[in-house]
Amino acid sequence: MEWSIETRDLRRTFHDRPVRRLFRRAVGTPVPDKVALDSVNVTVRPGELFGLLGPNGAGKTTLIKILSTLLLPSSGRALVDGIDVAKDPDNVRRRINMVSGGEHSGYGILTVRETIWMFSQFYGVPTKVARQRAEIMIQRLGLSESANTKTSKLSTGMRQKMNIIRGFVTDPKILFLDEPTLGLDVGIAREVRAFISEWIREHPERCVLLTTHYMAEADSLCDRVAIIDQGRVLACDTPANLKRDLAPDCVYRIEVPLWTDGTNPLDQMPVVRSVAMEHRGDQGRTHMRVILEDEGGIGSVTDRLAKRGARVLSLTRLEPSLEDAFLSLVGHGLTSSNGENGAR
């Protein structure tokens, strides 16, 4: 099968600049190479909306930079539409485009329409075609009223809508979206997500690779999700299958009085697979999301909490979510809260 994206044992390390490295070695404080990606194997089919889910610094953007020809892998291979990104980047570039969250590209002096047109010219799109495509997308994303506004006067949300159109207007075969809804409010994030899924539905031969650290965004938008942490892909499947892998009886939410001593009251318990704690100072409570190896372990968990002085205020069994799958695999939650910016 011809994959849209394929990586084979992809590895990328970063190291200090040579002079600094020599100096640090000389003074006895060498800094080890930072492994950004470690043996990453990912395949994405045509027509797929594929998500890379991971916390900040997990390696998501590094992977996108390699696939979009901005960075060379240290070892392994990365193929885009069957073409090696390291060996034939020019051919890869004809097939791709990229949009990042919080992007400030373009020039403040140009209007939205002009900016979209300008970037389309770098892909050789005839002006007439570019304008027609842009108009349709501008209307779909509700940007018509701002279309003749200088980009320096746009709000964050409007600007990101423009960036999204910039990426799609060249009709790329493979599109990379790096945290496309980062920092957007609920309504605009929803519009952007709806636009992305509609586009991929209308273009089944295309493919979108999206990175996010919003659980619910990956859950609601992606056909398949790869969970990535510290440069390694820990799991890759449909959101439904990732959730199904967790036994439904093993996820609990436990409320205890505010637990602020910085320790994990359930540490070193073999039955506990992972714990995520959320402190709610205003309520004087701590919410613990606990994933157990088996449901029989819940008794020992409540006993341990009692021994540590964390009285159980409430205990609820939950249906596993993608966040639980992530928690179970990674061992800790994401820095930002689940469902942020209205992903549900």
Added chain:
Amino acid sequence: MRTDLVTNLRAIWGRAYVRVVGANREPSWLFFEVALPLLASFSFALIYRGLGAPEQYVGFVVVSGAMIAFWQNILWSMAAQFFWEKEMGNLELYLIAPISRMSILMGMAVGGLFMTAIRAVLILVIGTWVFGVTYQVSSWVLLAAVFVLTMGAVYGLGMLSSSLFMLFGREAWHTANLFQEPVYFASGFYFPVRALGDVGALLASAIPLTLGLDAIRQLIFSGKPVNPLFTVRTEMILLVAATILLNWAALKALRYMENLGKQSGRLTLKGQ
């Protein structure tokens, strides 16, 4: 092949458009770009007048004032622009596009020429009018040829420099600022470069603008002593060589630096 050519031409126009539109939407540039540089030219012209220097020296200064505009457009507004593009996040979008990096630079330069030409003409007209400079052009054809060759060589130098800005960003920006005044000095903008002595003038001729300016002075102040560096013919040959060499080196350097940036991860800023 044809598709690639069309795409690159579209890219040149796309990038040039920003500058053409920018000139119309922010007319304040006219004041900053014309009135302020005129002050430097006027100062030197007044000094020459005060010292009773030959009248063509005042003409040198006016012509140089116009040529500085092109120099700044190429080296600072084109090459250094890669630094700003990197800061703004545009560079990565240029680099993932299926176009030559030289097309982007050409777009910046062509767009900039629109503004630069206005600035140069205004400086020339105002300077000539205020100081009553008279010109005696020996050959308009040669003058046009020297101008085109000078631009070709200086553009090559600008593109070569842009490869440094692409990779080193802020460091390159600081270095460029450091070199600004020495380059103005060595190019002989406000005096015949021969005044630097034989060795000094020879070293200064490594900057193509030095040769171009010297040839232009010989051609437009024909019959007056201009203390030339070489003959116009020699300077044109050297400019042809510089144009070919610098543009070839720029092509290689851009590829090399891009590759180096891809290896070290320095093509984009952290967080972009």
